[in-house]
Each structure stands twice: as structure tokens, then as C-alpha cells.
Amino acid sequence: MRRLAGAFRQLRRYPSAVAGLTIVSGLLVLNIITVIAIPYPRALELWRGGEPWEMHPAYARPSWVNAFRRVNLPRTRIVSSRDAEVRSETLPSGRRMVIPLAFDYTDGAFPSEINLFLNARFETREPFLQLTWHTPDGRTVPLGGRTAARTDRVSISQDRALAGRLGLEPHEGLLARPGAPDDPEVLPGRYELRVEALLFEAEADLEATLVIYGQVHGWAGTDHQRRDLGVALLWGGPVAMAFGLLAAVGTTLTTLFIGAAGVWFGGWIDALIQRVTEVNMILPALPIMIMIGTLYSQSIWVMLAVIVVLGIFSAGIKMYRAMLLPIREAPYIEAARAYGAGNLRIILRYMIPRILPVLIPGFVSLIPSFVFLEASLAVLGLGDPVLPTWGKILHDAQSQSALYHGHYYWVVQPAALLMLTGLGFAMLGFALDRVFNPRLRDL
Secondary structure (H helix, E strand, O other), X not given: OHHHXXXXXXXXXXXXXXXXXHHHHXXXXXHHHHHXXXXXXXXXXXXXXXXXXXXXXXXXXXXXXXXXXOOOOOOXXXXXXXXXXXXXXXXXXXXXXXXXXXXXXXXXXXXXXXEEXXXXXXXXXXXXXXXXXXXXXXXXXXXXXXXXXXXXXEEHHHOHHHHHHHOOOXXXXXXXXXXXXXXXXXXXXXXXXXXXEEEOOOOOEEEEEEEEEOXXXXXXXXXXXXXXXXXXXXXXXXXXXXXXXHHHHHHHHHHHHHHHHHHHHOHHHHHHHHHHHHHHHOOOHHHHHHHHHHHOOOOXXXXXXXXXXXXXXXXXXXXXXXXXXXXXXXXHHHHHHHOOOXXXXXXXXXXXXXXXXXXXXXXXXXXXXXXXXXXXXXXOOOOOOOOXXXXXXXXXXXXXXXXXXXXXXXHHHHHHHHHHHHHHHHHHHHXXXXXXXXXXXXX
């Protein structure tokens, strides 16, 4: 223990160790905050997408891109009838409502989409709606009439008839200056979507929400399912760290114990361990995991178990054997046998602790290799379909041709976090190697 404490004090002499330890510590703190702020069930619920993301734009860039642009990209605006001055008139056959959904638009770029969400309450007959769009320069654009279901969405941006009348996509033509279809410009000012509803029942009611989707959202952007990538980027850290740590601990401890047992008992036990190790060394681990993920399960815990099983009889057993053979013949081992120490005590108390300091650098460097392995499986489409991970983000980006369509943020952010994790552990591992191996200090 004194040797370990002294070794860690020596780390302060190496700038790479300080930098690596800072990166790893920062990632660990961020992971702890993430787990507390976004509990696991909540993270899974958010990552499934669907209704929670209806108000988010698809393929939106991170908000920080505006810091590098001359013209800021718009953010999402949400206008609800709960905040509007709704006018209601009682009729002999029901009720007439006028819902003005007004908003100010001053951005220099057009929104990415416009949707109207409706929530109607009625018994038998659906309300009838008439929609009109009012621009700052006094123009009125009729958007047609329709009935409203109890829960309905009007996709104004996908109205092909409206696009034909405007000569532009609806989310551009409704906010563009008139007379310049070839080079449209945003007409700044106050816009209003007026919803005139005819309710055929006295107790019927209608709520409307207008969403003008922006081109930027949050600090990480969104994907094709409108999911906030920040959830996966944050939760990808705890998942990756847990996977790498558990895999490294599982494979290292089991391999070390089996190697030490083979050295101590010798004979046919040692020979059997060596033959099994040699067979396992020629088995292709990645194709085996691909086969299991394709034919059996893509659960991250199944993959973790496979990695630990395949890593038990890895090439590390031969390295541990070479290090433990001289220790078996050491005088203190003979003294331990003389006072009656059992086989298990000798292996765990006197043999394994002697080589632990030398194994720490390799153990630290082993963690990012398993992190990259999990990400590689996810990129190949064999990652856990439930968990939000960095590899899953990259897989979705590849399947949606993110780079081809210019969505660089979708690839750069998870890739940067993977590289940062690998860099932190690598710098720390190399520095520990110099501390525990004096021959490397002058290199």
C-alpha cells in the first residue's frame, strides 16, 4: 500500500498524468450529476421519443452554432391558446370561438416547420375550424377549413396545395416578403394564426397550440426523431464508463486469479489452463459478439457477459504466469507454507498483491478499449436498442446520412466524447506505466 501511495504522489511530476486525471475526474463528476439529475427510467422514457418530443424540431443544430454565424438561426416558438385572448360567442346551435395565436418573428432565417396541435372536447359532433394566416403587412392567407378530432395535428408545412399557391414551402412562404420567390427573405414583424371554431355542443371546448419550429435546439441539437441529443450524450457517459469498468474489472480479476492458480498448483492444472488459453486466443471475439447480437440478444449486459467470458482465458494469463513463476519460489512463500497457510490464502494474500502495482497501468488503459468496443458494436447496429449511448448516436447518424446532409454536429459530438474518454485514460495509463516501470522514465 505504501508503494501505491508513493506511486500516486509521483504522478504530480508528469503533466500528462495531471491532464489525464483531470479529464477522467471531470467525466466521472459529470456522470454522477447526470445520474442524479436524469434518473435511469426518465432517461429511457426520453430516449424512446414520441410525444415528449413533439414540440422539438427535427434535425435541429445546437444553439451554440449561432455564435459562429452572421445571421442567427431561429429557435422554436410555442404559442398556446391558454395565453391568448380567446373570444367566444354563444349560438343557438352551439358556440363560436376565435383563437388568435400571435407571435413576433424577427430572426433572419426561416423556421424549419410549422404545426398546429388541437385538443378538442366534445360528445358526438366534431368542431369545424377555419384557419387564416395574417402577416405584418396586412395580408391574409386562407389555410382552409377542417374538422378537429379530439387530439389532432395540422401539418401546415406539408400542405402541398398551400405550397403551390405561395410558390414556396409553407413555412417559408407564410413568413416571406411578397414578390421574391427566387430569393425569399424573412418579413419581420407580428404574425397571427387565427383559428375560428364552430362548436356544435354547449359544453364543447377547444385548445390550440401553434409551434413554429426553429433550426437550433438546446446545447446538442436533435435527431430525425426530434429527440434531444443531449440526453444520449449525457447518459452515454455513465453507460460507457460502467461498461468499460465492469468489463475491465471482470476480465482482469478472473484472468489474474486463474493465472495465479495455474502457477501455484502447476502440473495438469497449469497445462490445461495454458491449452484453453491458446485455443481462446485464436477465437475471433468481434465476429462472435456480432453473431450473438444478431441471433440472440443485443442487450448491453449480454454483451458484457460475453466479453468477460471471452476475456477470462486471454493472452494476459501467459503474462501473469511469467510474472508469478519467480514469486512462487520466493522465500516468503516457503515461510507461509511452513506456518500452515492454505492454498487460497497464499494465492490471494502473498502472490497476487505482489504484481498488482504493475498491472494498474494496463488496467487503466484497458477501460477505454472496452468503451470503444461497445461503441463499435452500436455503430454496427448491434448496440442495446433501449439505452442511449454514444455509439447509438453514431449509428443513427450513419443510417440517416448525417454527414451527407450537413448535420456534422450529430457525428462530431459523440465522437469527441469518445476521443476525450480514450485520451484521458490513455494519458493516465501511460503516466502510471512510467511510475511503476522505472525503465520507461527516461523515454
